[in-house]
Amino acid sequence: MKIYDEKHIKNVAFVGSHNSGKTTLAETMLFEAGLINRRGTVEDKNTISDFQDIEQIRQTSVFATPLHTEWRNYKINIIDTPGLDDFIGEIASTMRVVDTIAVVVNAQHGVEIGTEIIWEYVDKFIKPTLFVINQIDHPNAKYDEAYNSIVNLAGKNTVKIQYPTIIDGAQAIIDVLKMKAYKFGPDGGKPEKLAIPDEHKSMADELHNELVERAAENDEALMELYFDKGTLSEEEMRQGIKKGMMNHELFPVFCVSALKDMGTGRLMGFIDNVAPAAGELKPEQSVEGNDVVCKPEEPAALFVFKTFFEPSVGKINFFKVKSGEVKVGDRLENSRTGELESLNQLFIMDGKKRESVEKLSAGDIGATIKLKDTETNDTLHTAGKKITIKPIKFPDGRIKKVIQPLEKKDEEKLGEALKRMFSQDPTCEAKYSPESKQLILSCQGELHLSIIEWTLKNVYGIDVELSKPKVNYRETIQRPANANYKHKKQSGGAGQFGEVHLKIEPFQEGMPEPEGFNIRGKEEVDLKWGGKLVFYNCITGGVIDARYLPSVLKGILEVMEEGPLTGSYARDIRVMVYDGKMHSVDSNDISFKIAGAHAFKEAFLNAKPRLLEPIHDLEVKVPEELMGNVMTDLQTRRAIIVGMDSDGKYQIIKAKIPLAEMYKYSTNLRSITQGRGTFKTKFASFEVVPSNIQEELVSQ
Template sequence: MKVYDEKFIKNIAFVGAHNSGKTTLAETMLFEAGLLNRRGSVEEKNTVSDYQSIEQERQSSIYATPLHTEWRNYKINIIDTPGLDDFIGEIASTMHVADSIIMLINAQYGVEVGTEIIWNYIDRFNKPTVFVINQIDHPKANFDESFNSLKNLVGKNAIKIQYPIVINGAQCIVDVLKMRLYKFKPDGGKPEKLEIPANQKELAEKLHNELIEKAAENDENLMELYFENGTLTEDEMRKGIKIGMLNNELFPVFCVSALKDMGSGRLMGFIDNVIPAAADLKPQLSVENKEVFYNPKDQTILFVFKTVHEPNLGKISFFKVMSGTLNQNDKLENSRKGDVEVLNQLFIMDGKKRELVESLHAGDIGATLKLKVTETNDTLHPIDHKITIKPISYPEARIQKATSAQDKKDDEKLNEVLRKIESQDPTVNFNYSKELKQQILSCQGELHLAIIDWT
């Protein structure tokens, strides 16, 4: 597999309310890029992202799942997250390593309670965000109402890049950045690119000019060009949009039908050309107050953001390369424990599929197997050069329940299971109550508890 540097890696979190279409969009993007021969579906229980049996049974994402696609010389790392706040810990872990966010809105409902809960949580991270209004082809879809509900959520900084129309029964998308019309066949796929029809010209020009003004106001040089020429080129607009996203002063709004593969290719092009990469972000401050840059030539630093225990593989540790270049068989020290870990194998993970790689550069996301002492929130750094990435802050537990083995002889087995659950999900806590003489389980809600019981 090609090794990408920090300028050509985009780490994107897919977030949104339950049933907004995150998993379907991720599947479509992998298909669009040619990494899948056939798209799976949530209903058929065969998507790349929702591969756990409990997810397939419930037809709903429960775990944050890393996967990737490649599009026009860029690598897009996608982390598909659950839409229910019982699993907010999965979103918390994802936010820590994502460079940008794509939040999906169901065009039938607009901003939902679940959307607000997730937005109120992720807004504190100040990550560049794109809103994607999905299911535009649904008979009950209402794009305008969905967009208005979005403006009520985030304010005037939500700016349309696209809007949907239907022409002679054909689903179309008007793109006011490129000033083109995309016309789709009934089953979607690659669109026909056409001139914007006369009856849409006035609206498209109005939205185009609003986008120009919003892009220009984010940079003094662009503002001068705008005053001199009365407009901006497409490349100048892209530059202004990126600056606005980095400043959290511009939230582009796209529209798609993820199920029918309408608009996904154009969205991927925008991710490549505009959405900030790791290299565009400000350096992070470590616990020791040192700046950490996404530079492949600096010392190698990893941050472990997720741990999974698989029956046949053992412990899988997911990490982001915060700095330097990681090579197979590298030895790094755990900042919390002081132990040296050997990373014998490096993988790119797409759901349950593993692709072996020899190296990963700063800004990339990967996984390794069977680390001895390393857990979620740990930093791995060069031996005797301690540095600690600031840890993920998880929400406090909301409910508690006493738990015990039915047979006292199984206490040891129960404790082993509980340790693995706690390792996988830091929003779950187990404490022994001397008063009750039982283990007390703390978690996020009744659904979260049900999933733990299933585990």
């Protein structure tokens, strides 16, 4: 295969909502370029892109799939992404490495929910972006409405390059950059190029002049040319459009019928000669603060943006060559581990098809297999030339479930399977909670969860049970209390004896030292689960030897680790040990540990114990017209609204909400807002649980 340089490589992501036609458009572009002889369809389950079993079963993209095509001396790397935000990790990693983003919009529906959510990531990455209105030939197509919805999304920087029409009863596209009409036969394919019909001349001229002005705005030299000549040539317009796209200040709009292969060749031509090449974008900065320049003569740096496990092959790492070039047999250093990795094979991937290559140059996208310890977000670089590409920030999971195998014998197998799956998809993870003694799975939504469950069953042969996680409460006290306990045990040989008298109080930072005690020592323990235990030695007269006090403290800590009320961690308590007894022969560490634990537990239950629940800061972003329904639902979940903000046509509701009320919130919000609402949470504090709920939890 021909090796392309950074000036002739175009990396494009197809993004957009579910059913917008991204996979069909990618398939048609490969067909148009002659890389495949027959176009597959999603319905027939034979597209190059959606080749995974789960994608064919659901007839929707689940994974981002790299493809490539060659067109007029350019290589176009295409990454077809899922359209559902449950798979936002696939979309985010793709946007991170491409140079142009093509947002595909269905002409029947315009900008949909998925596109709105994806647009937030487009704005975050600030990549050159164009829009493609698909299915213009559909009987229910509403081009003008679809275009207006794009303007509402992207703003005044949207500009038409094309619009659809009918010429002599046939589907046609008017191109106001080239000022030509393209008329298609009933089955699409290569169009007939025509002069723009008289009835469209006025509108085409108006849109052309607008495009000239918008192109000129992005470059001072072009603006001067425009003032001198009153217009720009097609080549000058291309320069202006490219600069506008690179500044994220111009969003060209095209129209196609991907299914009928109408307009795809023209779209590919625009990507070739206008969309920025990999080497034309500004260098990005490495973690070390240096420019990573996309040129083959620079030190090599590969950024791994995706990992996939294929049963017959093993781990496949997908990467972009950020600088330099790589050849088969190269040994590169992993900036995270410091270990050398051998690139024994290099591939260009087209779905499940792998094409071996000997070399890849700066700006290109490829894959390799059998790397020892390289994962998504890792950088491989020329040994001794430290380069770390800034990692992709993946969103935290929005729903959590307890996961466990139905068969106990599958526990180890489940752990290995989950490790592979999380290597492949960093937006989900499983962590064992020592507090609740549960394995907690977090992911992006119910659909994401069902894909995980399907994969475990059908790929790894593990049946799992998913259930509601326990909420990790905290226990504390509200008033002082005294207690004492004598531990005495005699059973043949050496006995056990220890007696402890203590007082406990609620602890707050900055409070004065306890009164009425002769304080001989003080120890502050920062509890690993949050809060403090402050332990005072107030023993006088040597009634308890100082060497036994650490054992008393140990006994108290053991009780705090499994609180007397519900078994939850206890926190924010101070303890004054002020009296007791010991025996010259029978006293030992275990005796005082037991006595301290029992005395503390008794005092705790007499100190008006209270449960504390985790409270999260919640931000919900919803369309303004749905705000009332969302707020009503939040109030039923014991949430307290603390503020509101606006973001365009969206409102952001800020609230504090108990974690216990967040279960299935993602599913409920999606239902209330028809999928248009999004949210994020962050732990804020522990607060007192209402009395009626505490009683219920204690009884449970």
